[in-house]
Amino acid sequence: MTTAITDVEQTVRRIAEKALHASRRLAPVASADKNAALERLAELLASPETEALLAEANARDLHTAEEMELSEAMKDRLRLTPERMRAMAEGARQVAALPDPVGAVLESRRHAKGFTIEKVRVPLGVVGIIYESRPNVTIDCAILCLKSGNATILRGGREAFHSNRALAELVRRVLREGGLPEDAVQLIPTTDRAALTTLLHADDCIHCLIPRGGEGLIRFVAEEARMPVIKHYKGLCNVYLDREADAETAIRVTVNAKCQRPGVCNAAENLVVHEELLGTVFPRVARALSEEGVLLRGDGAARAACDQVGLPCDPVREEDYATEYLGKILSIRTVGDIGEAIDFINHYGSGHSDAILTENPEAARRFQTEVDAASVYWNVSTRFTDGFEFGLGAEIGISTDKLHARGPMGLTELTSYKYLIRGEGQIK
Amino acid sequence: MTTAITDVEQTVRRIAEKALHASRRLAPVASADKNAALERLAELLASPETEALLAEANARDLHTAEEMELSEAMKDRLRLTPERMRAMAEGARQVAALPDPVGAVLESRRHAKGFTIEKVRVPLGVVGIIYESRPNVTIDCAILCLKSGNATILRGGREAFHSNRALAELVRRVLREGGLPEDAVQLIPTTDRAALTTLLHADDCIHCLIPRGGEGLIRFVAEEARMPVIKHYKGLCNVYLDREADAETAIRVTVNAKCQRPGVCNAAENLVVHEELLGTVFPRVARALSEEGVLLRGDGAARAACDQVGLPCDPVREEDYATEYLGKILSIRTVGDIGEAIDFINHYGSGHSDAILTENPEAARRFQTEVDAASVYWNVSTRFTDGFEFGLGAEIGISTDKLHARGPMGLTELTSYKYLIRGEGQIK
Numbered sequence: 001m002t003t004a005i006t007d008v009e010q011t012v013r014r015i016a017e018k019a020l021h022a023s024r025r026l027a028p029v030a031s032a033d034k035n036a037a038l039e040r041l042a043e044l045l046a047s048p049e050t051e052a053l054l055a056e057a058n059a060r061d062l063h064t065a066e067e068m069e070l071s072e073a074m075k076d077r078l079r080l081t082p083e084r085m086r087a088m089a090e091g092a093r094q095v096a097a098l099p100d101p102v103g104a105v106l107e108s109r110r111h112a113k114g115f116t117i118e119k120v121r122v123p124l125g126v127v128g129i130i131y132e133s134r135p136n137v138t139i140d141c142a143i144l145c146l147k148s149g150n151a152t153i154l155r156g157g158r159e160a161f162h163s164n165r166a167l168a169e170l171v172r173r174v175l176r177e178g179g180l181p182e183d184a185v186q187l188i189p190t191t192d193r194a195a196l197t198t199l200l201h202a203d204d205c206i207h208c209l210i211p212r213g214g215e216g217l218i219r220f221v222a223e224e225a226r227m228p229v230i231k232h233y234k235g236l237c238n239v240y241l242d243r244e245a246d247a248e249t250a251i252r253v254t255v256n257a258k259c260q261r262p263g264v265c266n267a268a269e270n271l272v273v274h275e276e277l278l279g280t281v282f283p284r285v286a287r288a289l290s291e292e293g294v295l296l297r298g299d300g301a302a303r304a305a306c307d308q309v310g311l312p313c314d315p316v317r318e319e320d321y322a323t324e325y326l327g328k329i330l331s332i333r334t335v336g337d338i339g340e341a342i343d344f345i346n347h348y349g350s351g352h353s354d355a356i357l358t359e360n361p362e363a364a365r366r367f368q369t370e371v372d373a374a375s376v377y378w379n380v381s382t383r384f385t386d387g388f389e390f391g392l393g394a395e396i397g398i399s400t401d402k403l404h405a406r407g408p409m410g411l412t413e414l415t416s417y418k419y420l421i422r423g424e425g426q427i428k
Numbered sequence: 429m430t431t432a433i434t435d436v437e438q439t440v441r442r443i444a445e446k447a448l449h450a451s452r453r454l455a456p457v458a459s460a461d462k463n464a465a466l467e468r469l470a471e472l473l474a475s476p477e478t479e480a481l482l483a484e485a486n487a488r489d490l491h492t493a494e495e496m497e498l499s500e501a502m503k504d505r506l507r508l509t510p511e512r513m514r515a516m517a518e519g520a521r522q523v524a525a526l527p528d529p530v531g532a533v534l535e536s537r538r539h540a541k542g543f544t545i546e547k548v549r550v551p552l553g554v555v556g557i558i559y560e561s562r563p564n565v566t567i568d569c570a571i572l573c574l575k576s577g578n579a580t581i582l583r584g585g586r587e588a589f590h591s592n593r594a595l596a597e598l599v600r601r602v603l604r605e606g607g608l609p610e611d612a613v614q615l616i617p618t619t620d621r622a623a624l625t626t627l628l629h630a631d632d633c634i635h636c637l638i639p640r641g642g643e644g645l646i647r648f649v650a651e652e653a654r655m656p657v658i659k660h661y662k663g664l665c666n667v668y669l670d671r672e673a674d675a676e677t678a679i680r681v682t683v684n685a686k687c688q689r690p691g692v693c694n695a696a697e698n699l700v701v702h703e704e705l706l707g708t709v710f711p712r713v714a715r716a717l718s719e720e721g722v723l724l725r726g727d728g729a730a731r732a733a734c735d736q737v738g739l740p741c742d743p744v745r746e747e748d749y750a751t752e753y754l755g756k757i758l759s760i761r762t763v764g765d766i767g768e769a770i771d772f773i774n775h776y777g778s779g780h781s782d783a784i785l786t787e788n789p790e791a792a793r794r795f796q797t798e799v800d801a802a803s804v805y806w807n808v809s810t811r812f813t814d815g816f817e818f819g820l821g822a823e824i825g826i827s828t829d830k831l832h833a834r835g836p837m838g839l840t841e842l843t844s845y846k847y848l849i850r851g852e853g854q855i856k
Contacts, residue, residue, distance in 0.1 A: 024774065028797045109819050115808045117818055124830050125800070207830050228656055228831040249853035256855035346452065368848045369456045372553070380543045380851035389856075390545055390847065391537050402552050402635050402844035403656040404832040416830035419818065420796050423808035425677035427684035428817075 012198040016205035019126045022183035023151035031100035037178040038096035045089035057166035088139040095143045098393040101412045102149045115423025123149030125207040132213035135163035148414035151184040158191035203227040232400035234324040235265025236350035237382045240272040240341045242358030247281045256381040259292045266385040271332045272341045278305040298332035321348040342370045351400040353382040374407035440626040444633035447554045450611035451579035459528035465606040466524035473517035485594035505561045516567040523571045526821040529840045530577045543851025551577030553635040560641035563591035576842035579612040586619040631655040660828035662752040663693025664778035665810045668700040668769045670786030675709045679716045684809040687720045694813040700769045706733040726760035749776040770798045779828045781810040802835035
């Protein structure tokens, strides 16, 4: 038993050390070489040969999923359809076309003694990705890390093991054939817990961890990891209907924020309503939501307002305001003024995306200043928080932390910097 | 016993919550108001009234230090001399004069649907500083955090408790009188371990921790903390004498890097020598170091070379290369080529500051690309790694991590950013 654990630990340590070594070889690689590898990967992903290979691996995972009696939703996320394969290929092509952040000179200055100090963008080094079920995350993360010059260690879920392995092998083959270090992309070959713990303690080799998945997994990683972790626990987004909200904007944006895709992290979960709207704008918004099939949960004032116009509205519990439904349920809170709305959002929100709907620029300014979130919207739907929409080209995740990356995290956020000092023998 | 621990925990929790609240009030404060507070603090620090107050508090700490039989070096660091008081006042004035990073628009773009996305610099929120002995750190950190709009929680060492409390009270008085939230600067009123642990777990209130002190303290903080930690464990700086090093530059820079102030983190600890210099440049460098009182420890080749010219050189042990002497001892390693030098430095260095001395631009380019450190020097002394020297105006610390801040950490590194989206009802 002890020997078995030690074996797993040794395997993971060796992977971490090989990743560190590979990261140093990958860091100075020219953009053209990285892009060629990405283009080649796109080609391979679209080839019938690869399709057959991946179909077989995926079938094995789906068979296990059947045996594990996973839900239909889980099995759907697991499935590698031809459409998803094409999406991965397209992703690789898109990332190849993005500008390479590495090597950019961020600042340059001359010291009084005559030497120069340049601040230059460099890769982070080794990035660990810890994720669940969806096998396309393997490709999405590997290509973003590759483009930004980082080595990746992938630790996927047990249910997607064969699919992940086949995809990782594909990337490694491309790296090898392109003369790049193949250990720049490695998959942990076991889903053993000891392997994960060893990974989380390897802060001498891994510079950053990005956990993607359920809140339980993310909390475990954040608490156990010795290296920096970039994460978002949840997307608890709030929409505030200000006293001076325009009715049409309020209806359109609230319905979009809640209903356009309720299962994602930038969908709204709480609606905060100024009390003066309870007899005017709010019932129209509530009706529109109701017609979209949203179940409303409100405080006393909101329920009374709904009752007046014959709309169903269940009582809300305090803990509902902290719940990410990821479905068609909405919690409603009535407030007496904008200060109360801001306090509510700072208390219950997750710092992801919050919106104010108002025609009053002063209220909007105050809301955008005082709400402590990565993205704060004024008369725009929260659904736009996304790397593509923000012009980052792609995203490896969305951070609700404040250090390093906040909000959508693209290629630039996968880099660090270093200072290069050049002189002629200057001393202090 | 249990009750006592709970009291301490409650006290710390309350401090953390008050800090979070104060940080939200401080974030939008205008630069002029923050600067006025800093100027007022400078004034107060230079007043005879304050001097008397602090002298009394400091005397109590020095008395305890006497009883604790602390070393002379420790007692010296503890002492608040009139000169040190003036330096703190001067520091407050200098920070007031620096540009305010908060509010800067970092990027701005228009989405295809017509709304704007602005990336704006904001304070981090609440910054925890965990430090030992030197009471002036209380002022240095409080003023940098104040200027960058952050609330600070200070946790100093037991030996400086009364001095720290008097200094923190001074800042709080200035905040109060200036109409700013006084809880933006709070000192943990106990040096109890339970208080520290409670602090390290309060990731719902504290956004970043900066430990300053010995490696033991820093490792404890990094392992126990649930929030991001910005740190450097040690400054293990290397100087590499390349095959094409100029003799005069090699002597001048190596002596400066080692001897100008051996007790600081940017001083050199290892000298890496290309084997072709063993009979030429190296003995002259070794002699110059020896004349400055540096004890040399070398591998076989280096010792033989020293022996040839009658210079003493002790045998070096492998662990010496990983030792931050902070004194006049230097470990020497001979290498066959630049690749070996780079591997040595990436293995034993701490990613702080490393230098190559060479007249060959290609060697310099390779060294600066491949050495994985915050500051990489070419023909300049490592002693320049410092916030003032790098043009940051001041520094709260030096980071050897790669996320968020790398190298000297100034006001800008004490900020995050947020996205402000403004539109006219756009939906996805």
